[in-house]
Amino acid sequence: MIDYNYSSKLTMLQNIIIFWKRRNISPLGKITVVKSMLLPLFTHLFIALPSPGVHILNQIHNCFYNFIWDDPLKIKHNILIKPYEEGGLNMIDIYSFEKSMKLTWIKKLALCTGKCFVLVYSLFDVKKMLNMGNAYVQKIVKRLTNTFWKDVLNYYSIYVNTFKICTFDDVLNMPLFYNDNFKIGMNCIYDKNMYERGIRLVRDILCTSGGFKTKNDIENYTGKVLNFLFYEGVKRTVSDFIKKSSFATVNKSNTTGVFFSSYLNVIVFKAKPNKSIYSTYTFNKEKPTCQNKWNEIFNNIDWKFVHNFVFENSRDTYIQWLQTRIVHRILGTKSLLYKMKIVNDNLCSFCKKHEETLTHLFWECEHIQPIINYIKYSMNLNNINFPNISCQDVLLGICSEKMTPINILFLEMKRYVFICKKHSKIPTVPGLKNSFQLAWEIQKHTICQGSEFPNWSVVRLLINEPIT
Structure with missing residues (x-):
C-alpha cells in the first residue's frame, strides 16, 4: 500500500524537478520551489498513511538536495535547515516534517x-x-x-x-x-x-x-x-x-x-x-564552520545579525544569495576555485597580482580601493557621519538599525564588483554609479511600502537622486 501510493508521487516529483531545472534560479529560489510545489505532493500521505520508511524518505531527500545544489553540498544539511539568523536557509528537513505531520493526530485525540x-x-x-x-x-x-x-x-x-x-x-x-x-x-x-x-x-x-x-x-x-x-x-x-x-x-x-x-x-x-x-x-x-574562519580575521562579530540582515533589508534574491555565499565563504573566488582545481591560478581577476580571497576581492584590491574612497568622500560630502569604513563593515555588514542604508549601499557595491568579475571587467566609479542608478530604478517599482524608501537614502545621495 505504501509503495503504491508513493511511487506515483515520486514520479511526479521527478517530472516537476526536470521542468524547474530548465530555469536558472538560485538555491534560495529552489528552496522556495521545494517548499511550495514539491513538498505538498507528500503532505497528505504523511498524515494519512503509516511512515513510508527510511528508503522512501531518503529518495525524497536526495531529490530535493540534488535539485537545489546540482553539485556536492555547499552548506551542510544540519546548517541548511536552520533559520536565517542561525546561518541556515530555512530548508525543509523531510524526516522531521514527516514526524510533525503525524503529530497532528495527537491534537485530534486530545x-x-x-x-x-x-x-x-x-x-x-x-x-x-x-x-x-x-x-x-x-x-x-x-x-x-x-x-x-x-x-x-x-x-x-x-x-x-x-x-x-x-x-x-x-x-x-x-x-x-x-x-x-x-x-x-x-x-x-x-x-x-x-x-x-x-x-x-x-x-x-x-x-x-x-x-x-x-x-x-x-x-x-x-x-x-x-x-x-x-x-x-x-x-x-x-x-x-x-x-x-x-x-x-x-x-x-x-x-x-x-x-x-x-x-x-x-x-x-x-x-x-x-x-x-x-x-x-x-x-x-x-554552528556554521564559516564562523570560526571569520573569527580568525575579524573581532566582535554579531553572528545573528550577520546571517540575517540581508534577508531583512533586501528582497533581491541575487543579493541575498551573493551575501549568503560571502558569509559562508563559498563564493567562487579564484582562491577557492584554484583549490578545487577548476582554474589554473589564484590571482585576482582585476589586478592579477595578489591571491583573490574574499577580503582582497571586495576590499584590498587596487581597483576596489578607489571605489571605497569614492564612497567615503561622498558620505563626507553629504554630511553622513561614518568616516571609519572597514573591511568587516563591507563584507559582513554593520550591526545597527541606523546603518541599514549603508548596509544596502555595501550590498549593491558587492553586487557590482562580483558582476564585473564574472564579465572580466575592471570596476570603476562611473560603472558603480550606473549600477546604483539601475538598482534604484528597479527598487522604485518593487518597493511595496513607502517606509522602505529611507533605507535607500545613501544610494540615492550617491547618484544625486533628490530625496523628498
Whole structure:
C-alpha cells in the first residue's frame, strides 16, 4: 500500500524537478520551489498513511538536495535547515516534517471524542497516554500491532524526549507519572489512587505558596493512605529535577483551572503547532564552520545579525544569495576555485597580482580601493557621519538599525564588483554609479511600502537622486 501510493508521487516529483531545472534560479529560489510545489505532493500521505520508511524518505531527500545544489553540498544539511539568523536557509528537513505531520493526530485525540476514534480507544487508553509521561507511551508502543498508531506514538515519544523546558510553567505542567525525569530508584513513579483523583501533573502536588503539599493533605484529598517512603521519594525526585533545571526557586503555583501537560500545551493550544513541533525535531547546536574562519580575521562579530540582515533589508534574491555565499565563504573566488582545481591560478581577476580571497576581492584590491574612497568622500560630502569604513563593515555588514542604508549601499557595491568579475571587467566609479542608478530604478517599482524608501537614502545621495 505504501509503495503504491508513493511511487506515483515520486514520479511526479521527478517530472516537476526536470521542468524547474530548465530555469536558472538560485538555491534560495529552489528552496522556495521545494517548499511550495514539491513538498505538498507528500503532505497528505504523511498524515494519512503509516511512515513510508527510511528508503522512501531518503529518495525524497536526495531529490530535493540534488535539485537545489546540482553539485556536492555547499552548506551542510544540519546548517541548511536552520533559520536565517542561525546561518541556515530555512530548508525543509523531510524526516522531521514527516514526524510533525503525524503529530497532528495527537491534537485530534486530545480535543475530539467522535465516533471516528472508537477504534483508537479500543487499542489503548488515550486519556492515560495524554496524561502520562514518555515511559507510558513506550509501554503502549511495545504491545501495539497497528502500524499507523505505532508510528504516531513513536514520533510523539521522540518529541517528548527532545522537548525543551523553557519556563517554570513547563516544569509545573510536566506529567508526574511514568515520567523518565521522575524516578524512585530505577523506576518511574505511579500511584493509582492519586491518578484517579486527578493528581497528574507536578503542579498538583504543590500548594499555592509554592511548596509541596503535605502527606496528610494528599491523603485527605485521595481518601487513601499514602506510603511514607513513596511520598518522600516523589518530593525528592521532583526537587532534584527543579534544582538541575535553570529554575533555582519554586514560584507560587496556580492550581485552579484545567491544564494539559507541557508537551500537549504546544500541540493543542499553539496557533501553528506544526511549526513548533517541527522546530523541536530539527533543533541542533551545530554552528556554521564559516564562523570560526571569520573569527580568525575579524573581532566582535554579531553572528545573528550577520546571517540575517540581508534577508531583512533586501528582497533581491541575487543579493541575498551573493551575501549568503560571502558569509559562508563559498563564493567562487579564484582562491577557492584554484583549490578545487577548476582554474589554473589564484590571482585576482582585476589586478592579477595578489591571491583573490574574499577580503582582497571586495576590499584590498587596487581597483576596489578607489571605489571605497569614492564612497567615503561622498558620505563626507553629504554630511553622513561614518568616516571609519572597514573591511568587516563591507563584507559582513554593520550591526545597527541606523546603518541599514549603508548596509544596502555595501550590498549593491558587492553586487557590482562580483558582476564585473564574472564579465572580466575592471570596476570603476562611473560603472558603480550606473549600477546604483539601475538598482534604484528597479527598487522604485518593487518597493511595496513607502517606509522602505529611507533605507535607500545613501544610494540615492550617491547618484544625486533628490530625496523628498
